[in-house]
Amino acid sequence: MATLVNPNLITDLQKFGAADVNACFSCGNCTAICPLADNDATFPRRFIRLAQVGLTDDLVTSKELWTCYQCGMCTSRCPQEADPAEFMATARRYAIAKLDRTGIARAMYTSPVAAAVISLVGLVIFGGFFASVKATAEERLVFGVPYEWIHLVGLVVMILVVLIAVFNLAMMARATAKRDEVSAKSLFGSRKAWGNTLRAVWYSVGVESLGQKRYREDCEDDDPKEPLYRRRWLIHFLTVWGFLALFAATLIHYGSDIIGLQGAAVGVVALVARVVGTIGGIAMMYGVTWFMINRKQKVSAAAQHSAPSDWLFLWMLWITGLTGFIIEVSLYLPQDHPQPWAYVLFLVHVAIAMELVLFLPFTKFAHVMYRPVALFFYALAKQRSAELQSV
Ligand code: SF4
Ligand code: SF4
Incomplete structure (x- = not known):
């Protein structure tokens, strides 16, 4: 099945509170510090990547989105001020809005x-x-x-x-x-x-x-x-x-x-x-x-x-x-x-x-x-x- 790409995803997410995650260059600092990353070498930066490439469905239906309790450690180590902790919270707000068909x-x-x-x-x-x-x-x-x-x-x-x-x-x-x-x-x-x-x-x-x-x-x-x-x-x-x-x-x-x-x-x-x-x-x-x-x-x-x-x-x-x-x-x-x-x-x-x-x-x-x-x-x-x- 074709994957739908939403080129306006980051702009749309910003209405829900996210910082400018375009600044993220996938350095991996957030993954290195995140207590939830375990063996997952892509958490949480994978979600920023999903936003950058416009994969709305993958972002809003991801189970890992809800595992983060926003401790903020990733944000404190981000060299680009992309604020990944706030991005995760914003993505959860966005998911709630996307899954609700009433608007x-x-x-x-x-x-x-x-x-x-x-x-x-x-x-x-x-x-x-x-x-x-x-x-x-x-x-x-x-x-x-x-x-x-x-x-x-x-x-x-x-x-x-x-x-x-x-x-x-x-x-x-x-x-x-x-x-x-x-x-x-x-x-x-x-x-x-x-x-x-x-x-x-x-x-x-x-x-x-x-x-x-x-x-x-x-x-x-x-x-x-x-x-x-x-x-x-x-x-x-x-x-x-x-x-x-x-x-x-x-x-x-x-x-x-x-x-x-x-x-x-x-x-x-x-x-x-x-x-x-x-x-x-x-x-x-x-x-x-x-x-x-x-x-x-x-x-x-x-x-x-x-x-x-x-x-x-x-x-x-x-x-x-x-x-x-x-x-x-x-x-x-x-x-x-x-x-x-x-x-x-x-x-x-x-x-x-x-x-x-x-x-x-x-x-x-x-x-x-x-x-x-x-x-x-x-x-x-x-x-x-x-x-x-x-x-
Ligand atoms: S630390 Fe910041 S720049 Fe590096 S991957 Fe995470 S969000 Fe992107
Ligand atoms: S805020 Fe979430 S993603 Fe960031 S370090 Fe804490 S648990 Fe990991």
Whole structure:
């Protein structure tokens, strides 16, 4: 099949933040210093080469793109100021935009105005909808909003996001599998194949996505090294687990409703959800706040460049967390009088939370779906290479 060459690839990439990688003369300094290069004598400069020769598809569907956590060592050794660390981050933004066929991710990454307009429109639609829903006498209310409607809209948003995410991931996975010659047979054709597949899943989801082993190791190479309380891996770890805890608290609430718990069990489950949600909220707020400070102060290579949608993503997480806490506190205030401010705050909270989930395929949030898939293929390739070496 013919290979399509895009002569404007570098110009296009620069809209997403890359430095001028035309300056790269492939000296190999970045490879020599990169802790991920292992036996790969072309990482990361191979990606700059792909951009120089205009191979868009190879660049955006490459699994190795997602293995880099932007420690910045390559940039510090580059004699041409081509900033390979920033280039890798830009290529990931570009990949998110390219794999999204709606054009929303591209608009949000390249235009602050578009990012603001899209998020405002979403906010008005969600907030306006919940404000306009008229409750019947029988319906349970949360700050004047019918409980069932919140669940229903949440469900519709989740289904929509899953459909878009699965489509985008399928495109990326298909291209990677084709290039790596991974087939259904090589994944599930024998007991050994099953074993390798499960080990690769454990590596990508357990060891890296939840345990963030290599992110921790990469941060050992950060220069300057930040104190532990604001290290990149720690604040990322707390943000991830805080978000997961908040998600779990929502599922516990939702699950107890579906099961139809009665009596004392309702109070116990509500207490568990509240404790999990509060701990998760604190962890997430801590992580996101430090991410914002680090980006504002540009403390490391990873914090040097922020696209509009990177900031939008962080602000949405932060506002969702803060409004959630204030609403939580307001539940302990005397409830004799109506609290209009709590109603407005609640509308803002649910609208931004829904929008945050809906934006998953279009913002920095998308790395939570692409990185595990890329790391899965990366682990398979590592296994295959180890097997070949042992023969
Ligand atoms: S160190 Fe700089 S000039 Fe050398 S290969 Fe890497 S990016 Fe290119
Ligand atoms: S930022 Fe670090 S991990 Fe990424 S390519 Fe450069 S040296 Fe390697």
